[in-house]
Each structure stands twice: as C-alpha cells, then as structure tokens.
Amino acid sequence: INTVQKLPGTEHVLPCRYAIFASGQIMDFPQDQGVPLTPRKLMEADTGAHTKTAKLFAGGDCVQGPSFIVDAVAWGHRAARSINEFLGASVPRDAKPLTVIESTDDHREADYYLREEPPILPAEKRMDMTPVELPWNDEQAITAALRCFQCDTVHHVDESTCILCGACDDVCPEKALDVVVAGENRDTSSGGFVEICNTVLGEEFGGKSGKILVNYDRCTNCRICEDHCPVNCITFQRVRFRDDAMQMIPLTPVASGGKATAKAGL
Ligand code: SF4
Ligand code: SF4
Incomplete structure (x- = not known):
C-alpha cells in the first residue's frame, strides 16, 4: 500500500475527551523523570502497564521490544484498564474473560x-x-x-491416546515442544512453557508417565508436530477471549447523526 485513500461514507465519530496521537518508531521516554530501564534499555513495567513512576503507564514495544501489532493492541487494552482503575473506576480483580x-x-x-x-x-x-x-x-x-498461519490456535493433545513417543519433540523445527518423561529433569526457569499433556501410559507401554510442554514464544504454528504424530492425537484449536469489561463503543456515522453501525460487545 503506497497511499492512504479516503473512502466516502465511512466517516464516523468517536466520542472522547482527549485524543492522543500516537505513532512513532523511536521510544520517547521521559528521561528527566527517572523512569527505570531494563538492561535492554526498555522501560520497566508490569503486565498491567504500571511503571514505578507515578501516573506513567507503558506497554508495547517500549516495554517488551519489537513485537506484533496484536501484542500492541493487547498492551493498549491492559494499559487502558489500569489507567481506568487509577482514575477511580472499580475493576473487579477476579473478573475472568469468557x-x-x-x-x-x-x-x-x-x-x-x-x-x-x-x-x-x-x-x-x-x-x-x-x-x-x-x-x-x-x-x-x-x-x-x-495464507494466514492461524497463529491464534493452540495445541490440543488427546491425553488418552498420546504414547509419549517424542516424535513431535524430534520434528519441531523451533525446539518449542518438549516431551518430558517422568524422572527427566528440565530447566524451565526461562519461563514461557505451557503444559499441553500430562498422561500415564497403560501397562503395554510400561506404565510410564510424562508430559508435553510447549513454548508459544517460539512456536510458529507450523503444525509439523501434528503431521508427525503417529497416533494422530494432536489437533489445533482456536481460542478467543471475550472480555466483557472492554466493550467496544458503537461507532456513530457522521451523516446519519447518531445511528450506531458497529456491533458492541465483541
Ligand atoms: S508425537 Fe503424538 S504420541 Fe508422540 S509424544 Fe507427541 S503427541 Fe504424544
Ligand atoms: S506447531 Fe511447529 S513450531 Fe509449534 S510446536 Fe508444533 S512443530 Fe513446533
């Protein structure tokens, strides 16, 4: 795309008190406020975008380094929620997205x-x-x-079928998948691993137990593991979170003067 084209009839109004124009390639952090930086010279913030500096919230690339636009959107949601809470809104701590x-x-x-x-x-x-x-x-x-790689999908392993053969571990080109048979030691201190299978085999397989770990920071959703499982126990499922606390504001078309067009709630 070389140019931005204006599409007639798509104008709409977003009600707000402030509009903050945010577009940049270089981090513009307030050095004079003593914002703590990490060894990678990124801003230090928790996953809720709180920094140690009062009234300063940070997220996205300036906290975690270059990443995907979906990560930036997620940071925006979390930062908005934290700012909303800071301004006095009650945000239920135990609210879980559907x-x-x-x-x-x-x-x-x-x-x-x-x-x-x-x-x-x-x-x-x-x-x-x-x-x-x-x-x-x-x-x-x-x-x-x-050619979308459907990277919003995650593994689903049928634990009653998995035989802990390790084939999925062997073929994974990203070393993202780890089949750990009971008794083996694994250093997972670097974090990021998710357990997708925990099973105990029948007597015909020696009754051994084990689990499968996946690191989704490395997994590219290539599905080679699915193709090579000898018992076809790996499938992929799409997981979506519907966060009712972050309802979208219906758009108000300029021309019709108030009739909402966007569906709220998703
Ligand atoms: S290839 Fe299939 S059966 Fe073998 S360990 Fe992986 S999930 Fe289990
Ligand atoms: S989908 Fe690809 S990258 Fe992810 S665990 Fe399976 S083989 Fe590895």
Missing part, C-alpha cells in the same frame, strides 16, 4: 498457496525515491491473506 474454544479446519491454505515475493522495480527505473519493492495486485494480496 474463553471461547473452537476447533479449526484440519488444513491451512498456507499448505496450498506458495508464498509469493512482491514485484521489484527494474534497476533502470530506480532513479528517485520510488519504492523498489512494489505492492501486490489485488489477486496477489488476497492470495497472501489466504
């Missing part, structure tokens, strides 16, 4: 459509500041979007 689990398709389009490199401006035309990497056309862009 979890919705859906089974996913048993295939991904990324398995069928190859990744396509964007077209490149020919060397003889590179005379000015015109971007060298050109945009996809509509068809290419739609095909690329179909």
